[in-house]
Amino acid sequence: MTQEVYHSTDPLHLESGEVLREFDLAYTTYGQLNSEKSNVIWVIHALTGDANAAEWWNGLIGEDKFFDPANHFIICANLLGSCYGSTNPFSENPANGEPYFYNFPQVTTRDLAASLERLRIELAIDQIHTLIGGSLGGQVGLEWAVTLGQKLKNAVILASTSKSSPWVIGFNETQRMAIESDSTWGECHELAGIKGLETARAIAMLTYRHPDDLLIKQSENDEKLDGFRAASYLRYQGKKLANRFNALSYWTLSKAMDSHDLGRNRGGIAAAIGSIEARVLAIGVNSDLLFLPKEAQYISQKAKRGTYKEINSTAGHDAFLIEFEQLAYLLKSYYLEN
Numbered sequence: 247m248t249q250e251v252y253h254s255t256d257p258l259h260l261e262s263g264e265v266l267r268e269f270d271l272a273y274t275t276y277g278q279l280n281s282e283k284s285n286v287i288w289v290i291h292a293l294t295g296d297a298n299a300a301e302w303w304n305g306l307i308g309e310d311k312f313f314d315p316a317n318h319f320i321i322c323a324n325l326l327g328s329c330y331g332s333t334n335p336f337s338e339n340p341a342n343g344e345p346y347f348y349n350f351p352q353v354t355t356r357d358l359a360a361s362l363e364r365l366r367i368e369l370a371i372d373q374i375h376t377l378i379g380g381s382l383g384g385q386v387g388l389e390w391a392v393t394l395g396q397k398l399k400n401a402v403i404l405a406s407t408s409k410s411s412p413w414v415i416g417f418n419e420t421q422r423m424a425i426e427s428d429s430t431w432g433e434c435h436e437l438a439g440i441k442g443l444e445t446a447r448a449i450a451m452l453t454y455r456h457p458d459d460l461l462i463k464q465s466e467n468d469e470k471l472d473g474f475r476a477a478s479y480l481r482y483q484g485k486k487l488a489n490r491f492n493a494l495s496y497w498t499l500s501k502a503m504d505s506h507d508l509g510r511n512r513g514g515i516a517a518a519i520g521s522i523e524a525r526v527l528a529i530g531v532n533s534d535l536l537f538l539p540k541e542a543q544y545i546s547q548k549a550k551r552g553t554y555k556e557i558n559s560t561a562g563h564d565a566f567l568i569e570f571e572q573l574a575y576l577l578k579s580y581y582l583e584n
């Protein structure tokens with residue numbers, strides 16, 4: 247495993263019209279590029295993930311796992327705006343030498359894909375065998391797949407969509423409202439809005455799970471009036487994220503998710519999906535209440551060479567981070583068929 251930081255001094259022109267004069271992308275690699283340069287697996291993390299894909303996807307990546315560093319060159323970069331080593335709102339703004347804080351520019355999923363493209367060029371990777379990402383990672387993956395053309399062979403898009411629905415945007419807005427209601431929001435330090443972030447994560451968790459999942463794991467054994475397990479679970483999850491993330495990065499990346507519209511300036515989403523040269527495997531989760539299975543099905547239907555497969559789980563949206571055995575099985579059958 248290697249962990250590196252790519253520093254770009256070439257300005258990144260963002261969709262908003264703003265410019266990032268320079269930026270960093272922290273990235274992790276596992277395994278070696280083979281002599282044919284044909285074994286690249288590029289992983290894109292979700293909203294609060296990091297570049298260490300073999301940690302959070304440990305059932306899928308690692309020795310004797312589906313993506314094995316003995317055979318594959320696996321790479322994952324921390325997304326721009328996130329707080330795990332890439333340029334984010336707490337990074338120094340080269341225009342004034344101060345952290346960006348609330349002046350960090352709006353970044354879109356297309357901008358995030360453009361930053362990954364810079365890293366690909368820097369690493370002289372001419373061919374990506376498989377690009378794989380879930381949720382926000384799937385959105386960025388789709389954006390990148392459109393521009394990669396024949397440099398990409400397979401795009402695996404998990405629990406994601408070609409355009410963020412009003413439902414997704416609505417949930418993201420309630421989470422930002424929670425952050426805004428924190429009296430420390432607006433202050434310039436890493437704990438600004440942190441209590442609000444706890445609430446935001448608690449709201450988000452309800453969209454990442456399914457009612458049946460909570461019924462199985464958080465039901466009460468005794469008859470009580472208060473102190474419910476579901477309540478302590480959500481509070482715990484809020485604190486857990488607040489201990490490893492910050493509200494400004496969360497704000498930035500949730501806005502990026504809202505912005506996602508593969509068809510923007512491309513004649514609509516059907517045309518944009520249809521322009522992807524790679525094979526596309528869209529995987530939905532039957533219990534996903536956030537990114538609905540029909541959104542993944544749509545991607546597979548509009549792709550020139552699309553396949554749809556489904557994870558069966560009570561886990562809800564986050565099943566793509568949990569159901570490793572099914573994922574490995576679906577991937578294996580997909581590669582055998584294609």
Ligand SMILES: CC(=O)SCCNC(=O)CCNC(=O)[C@H](O)C(C)(C)COP(=O)(O)OP(=O)(O)OC[C@H]1O[C@@H](n2cnc3c(N)ncnc32)[C@H](O)[C@@H]1OP(=O)(O)O
Pocket residue numbers: 291292294295296302464475476478479480482483490564567568
């Ligand atoms: C530096 C980094 O960590 S960044 C990279 C890691 N993160 C990512 O990549 C983001 C993607 N990952 C995720 O979103 C999550 O980790 C997931 C979806 C994969 C798994 O989520 P989890 O929180 O582990 O699963 P789950 O919903 O079952 O909750 C289990 C946790 O809730 C706790 N819990 C369960 N029920 C309750 C309850 N009633 N009250 C309080 N706590 C509870 C458990 O003790 C457990 O705590 P732990 O995480 O400290 O072990």
Ligand SMILES: N[C@@H](CCO)C(=O)O
Pocket residue numbers: 292293294295380381382454563564
């Ligand atoms: N649970 C995921 C978000 C949903 O894809 C994360 O925290 O990154």
